[in-house]
Amino acid sequence: GAGVSQSPSNKVTEKGKDVELRCDPISGHTALYWYRQRLGQGLEFLIYFQGNSAPDKSGLPSDRFSAERTGESVSTLTIQRTQQEDSAVYLCASSQPDGLETQYFGPGTRLLVL
Amino acid sequence: GEDVEQSLFLSVREGDSSVINCTYTDSSSTYLYWYKQEPGAGLQLLTYIFSNMDMKQDQRLTVLLNKKDKHLSLRIADTQTGDSAIYFCAFDTGRRALTFGSGTRLQVQP
Numbered sequence: 001g002a003g004v005s006q007s008p009s010n011k012v013t014e015k016g017k018d019v020e021l022r023c024d025p026i027s028g029h030t031a032l033y034w035y036r037q038r039l040g041q042g043l044e045f046l047i048y049f050q051g052n053s054a055p056d057k058s059g060l061p062s063d064r065f066s067a068e069r070t071g072e073s074v075s076t077l078t079i080q081r082t083q084q085e086d087s088a089v090y091l092c093a094s095s096q097p098d099g100l101e102t103q104y105f106g107p108g109t110r111l112l113v114l
Numbered sequence: 115g116e117d118v119e120q121s122l123f124l125s126v127r128e129g130d131s132s133v134i135n136c137t138y139t140d141s142s143s144t145y146l147y148w149y150k151q152e153p154g155a156g157l158q159l160l161t162y163i164f165s166n167m168d169m170k171q172d173q174r175l176t177v178l179l180n181k182k183d184k185h186l187s188l189r190i191a192d193t194q195t196g197d198s199a200i201y202f203c204a205f206d207t208g209r210r211a212l213t214f215g216s217g218t219r220l221q222v223q224p
């Protein structure tokens with residue numbers, strides 16, 4: 001597709017439930033990133049995938065958070081046993097290894113945990 | 115780690131220039147970026163500057179980098195109502211993922 005797409009665009013869930021967020025990167029982009037943006041704040045890095053290398057999970061806030069990526073395509077971010085503090089916009093970005101590695105962002109998934 | 119500070123809010127009149135500032139602590143970044151976020155939309159890369167440059171101009175946008183003071187700024191000339199958005203500075207810190215400031219909300223009044 002033309003850009004990074006994410007689904008769903010909005011998700012409302014109850015505390016304690018699991019959620020899965022999906023990201024479709026730009027075709028050909030080998031790098032994929034997940035960020036979290038809490039209301040009124042900047043972006044927090046969560047996890048980074050580059051090709052077939054082991055992902056950089058150093059930003060994941062707890063073991064309730066996990067992410068997978070199938071080859072160099074779709075990625076899913078899973079949050080288990082959601083808590084109210086998980087409410088945020090989850091942004092996905094992709095880039096190609098061209099030196100500058102400009103990150104192109106999707107529109108995000110707005111997650112609200114009640 | 116990187117510490118990045120931005121002022122929260124800036125209000126200007128249409129046609130005026132806007133200057134959005136960013137200060138940082140880690141000077142190891144190769145590229146320094148400005149992103150724009152409009153309501154309900156993802157982040158859009160506006161411009162970037164290579165760390166060995168002092169200034170970059172791109173149409174109405176001017177980026178100034180003062181490495182000594184660790185200060186990055188974005189000037190928007192002839193600001194329009196369509197420029198109203200949140201602006202984030204961002205840095206690559208060698209970990210590939212970017213470190214973002216908390217964002218400056220620019221409000222352009224007609």
